[in-house]
Amino acid sequence: MILDELKQYKPYSISPGYHSEHILYGEKLTLDYIDGTTYTYEYETAKAIMGLVHSQYNNDQVYLFTHEHSLLFQIIHNNQKEAYLEYSLQDQRFIIASAYEKSDSLYRLLLVAINYIYNQYQTETFQDIYENWRHIDMSQHHHANEWDANHYKYVLNIAKRLIQILKDILQLQDCFLSLHYDSVEELLNHLHMTFNTQSLTPVFLFQEDLQHLLLDLQSKQQIYQSLSSSSYTILDVTPLYSTQERMKLPLFLQESIKDNERLYMQNRHFLDQNDFDLIKSFQRGKTWSCLYYGPSGTGKTTKLLCVAGALGLPSLKMVGSRSIDESTLFGKYVLRNGETVFEYGPLSLMMKYGGMFIFDEINMVDSDIISSLNDVLDGTKQKILDNGEIIHAHPLFRFGESMNIGYAGTNEMNLSHKSRIQNKIKISQLPIDKMSHIIVKETGIDDTTATKMASLLDAFHNVIINEGNETTQRIDLRTLLNWANKTVDLDGDVIRASLVTIISELAEEDDEILNLEDARQILATNGPAASVMSLIVHEFVE
Known part of the structure; x- marks a missing residue:
C-alpha cells in the first residue's frame, strides 16, 4: 500500500490511538441541536453526524488513485487537503493519514470511500452503510441544510458505524498516520502518482448520476450473471490445411x-x-x-x-x-x-x-x-x-x-x-501478474524479481509523461523482457542490467549523463533517467 511507504521515512508519525477522543468525538459543546438540523446534540455521535450533514456540494471533493491492490482517497475541503484514506482490497484494511484532529471531513471521506468500495466491489462489510445512505435524498442537502427528522434514523445508523470503523482504525497498529500533507505529497511526487481528475462526491455522496449507482444489488447481480462470458476452453491446434x-x-x-x-x-x-x-x-x-x-x-x-x-x-x-x-x-x-x-x-x-x-x-x-x-x-x-x-x-x-x-x-x-x-x-495494459508470468516464461528469471519489474511499469510510464518525451521515449513489456534477460546474463545484477535496457531508453537526449556505467552518476542528474533509476534502486536495493 502507498501509505505504508511513509513508515520507512517517517516512523514517528505512526500513532495508534493518537488523540482518538478528539478525532472520534470532537470537542464537547453546549449545543441543543446540531447546526442545520433538528437533531439533538449528543457528544458521542455529534462529530460524525456533523461530518455527514455539513457536507456541501461545492466545497467537498474526494479524489481517487488506484494502485495495484489498493485504493487511495484524498479529501479536499474548502480547497484545503484534509485527509488521505487508503484501502487494501486484499486484506480489507484502512490506513488513514490526517493532521487535523478537529476536522469532521474525515467522516465524509470515509462515507464516500465506503460507498465507492461497496458499489464497485460489493464488499459485504459495508452493505448496511450503503443501504442506509441510499434511503437519504441527498438532493435536498446540497448546502448542508434542511436536515429534518425524516432522515435522522439513517444518518444516525451511518454515524455509529463510521465511528466504530474509525475507532478500529485508530486502535490498530500502523493504521493511523499523524502527519502534515506535504509528507504524503512528497511521496506521491516521488512515485509519480496523480489522482483522478474527477471527484467522487457528486455520485458517491450526493447521489447524482443514479444510473451508475448500485441501487438494486440483487437485480444488478442477475443482470451481470446473464451478461457474464461463458467459460472457454483452451483449444488445441486445428489445422485448416490437409x-x-x-x-x-x-x-x-x-x-x-x-x-x-x-x-x-x-x-x-x-x-x-x-x-x-x-x-x-x-x-x-x-x-x-x-x-x-x-x-x-x-x-x-x-x-x-x-x-x-x-x-x-x-x-x-x-x-x-x-x-x-x-x-x-x-x-x-x-x-x-x-x-x-x-x-x-x-x-x-x-x-x-x-x-x-x-x-x-x-x-x-x-x-x-x-x-x-x-x-x-x-x-x-x-x-x-x-x-x-x-x-x-x-x-x-x-x-x-x-x-x-x-x-x-x-x-x-x-x-x-x-x-x-x-x-x-x-488490448489494455496487461495486469502485473500476467506480465510477470510472461517475463518468467520468456527469460527464466525468478518470479519475485519478475513481479517487481512488472510492478514498476506504470511508474516508469508516469515519469515519461511528467518529465520525459512520449514521442521518443517508451518503456513497455518488451523493454522489461530485455531487462530480465540482461539480469539473467549478469547473474542477477538487476541494477547493472537496467542501465543498458531501461535507463538507455531515457538517456539518449540527456546531456548530463556521460555514460551508462555508474548508477550513482545517473542518480546525481536531473531528468527522467534519474527518476526511473531512483525507482529501480528503491525497489531492488535493500
Whole structure:
C-alpha cells in the first residue's frame, strides 16, 4: 500500500490511538441541536453526524488513485487537503493519514470511500452503510441544510458505524498516520502518482448520476450473471490445411506454420476469451479480417501469430512505415539473372497460397496505401497486380492488423478502412501478474524479481509523461523482457542490467549523463533517467 511507504521515512508519525477522543468525538459543546438540523446534540455521535450533514456540494471533493491492490482517497475541503484514506482490497484494511484532529471531513471521506468500495466491489462489510445512505435524498442537502427528522434514523445508523470503523482504525497498529500533507505529497511526487481528475462526491455522496449507482444489488447481480462470458476452453491446434495441401506450399511457408504452431502451444494459456472467439470465427471462415489495437508491448502481434498457429496457417508480416508503397505489398518487376520478372509481394503471396497476412503498426503508413487495401478487404477479396494478373484470395486467406493508438508518427485510420475490418479487439495494459508470468516464461528469471519489474511499469510510464518525451521515449513489456534477460546474463545484477535496457531508453537526449556505467552518476542528474533509476534502486536495493 502507498501509505505504508511513509513508515520507512517517517516512523514517528505512526500513532495508534493518537488523540482518538478528539478525532472520534470532537470537542464537547453546549449545543441543543446540531447546526442545520433538528437533531439533538449528543457528544458521542455529534462529530460524525456533523461530518455527514455539513457536507456541501461545492466545497467537498474526494479524489481517487488506484494502485495495484489498493485504493487511495484524498479529501479536499474548502480547497484545503484534509485527509488521505487508503484501502487494501486484499486484506480489507484502512490506513488513514490526517493532521487535523478537529476536522469532521474525515467522516465524509470515509462515507464516500465506503460507498465507492461497496458499489464497485460489493464488499459485504459495508452493505448496511450503503443501504442506509441510499434511503437519504441527498438532493435536498446540497448546502448542508434542511436536515429534518425524516432522515435522522439513517444518518444516525451511518454515524455509529463510521465511528466504530474509525475507532478500529485508530486502535490498530500502523493504521493511523499523524502527519502534515506535504509528507504524503512528497511521496506521491516521488512515485509519480496523480489522482483522478474527477471527484467522487457528486455520485458517491450526493447521489447524482443514479444510473451508475448500485441501487438494486440483487437485480444488478442477475443482470451481470446473464451478461457474464461463458467459460472457454483452451483449444488445441486445428489445422485448416490437409497434409497434402500443406506439402504443396513453398518451403518457407511450411516452416512458418511450424513456427506459428509452436508459438501458439507455448503461449495459449496467456490468451483470453476474445482470442479464442476469433480463432473459432477464423476457423469457420465467414470472419477473416481482424484488428488488435492498444498500447505498445501488450502482445498484439504475438496474438495474431498465435491465431495463425491455432489454425495451422502460415503467416507473413509487414511492419508499417512511411517507406511502404503499393508495390511493396503486392509485388513489382525486378531484374533477376538478366531477365525482368514479376515478384509477388507478401500480401499477394498470402492471397495466392492462403494464410495470415499480418500488417503490424498499420497506422504508420500513408493513407493512400490504406486505400489500396479496399479491394482485398471487400467481399470480392481480389486485386489487380501490376503485371495484369487478377489475383483472387485463397479460401484460407486471413488478414490481421495491429496498431498502437496515439503514438508519434501514427495516423488516424479512415472510416472506410475501419468498416471493412470485421473484428476489432482492444488490448489494455496487461495486469502485473500476467506480465510477470510472461517475463518468467520468456527469460527464466525468478518470479519475485519478475513481479517487481512488472510492478514498476506504470511508474516508469508516469515519469515519461511528467518529465520525459512520449514521442521518443517508451518503456513497455518488451523493454522489461530485455531487462530480465540482461539480469539473467549478469547473474542477477538487476541494477547493472537496467542501465543498458531501461535507463538507455531515457538517456539518449540527456546531456548530463556521460555514460551508462555508474548508477550513482545517473542518480546525481536531473531528468527522467534519474527518476526511473531512483525507482529501480528503491525497489531492488535493500
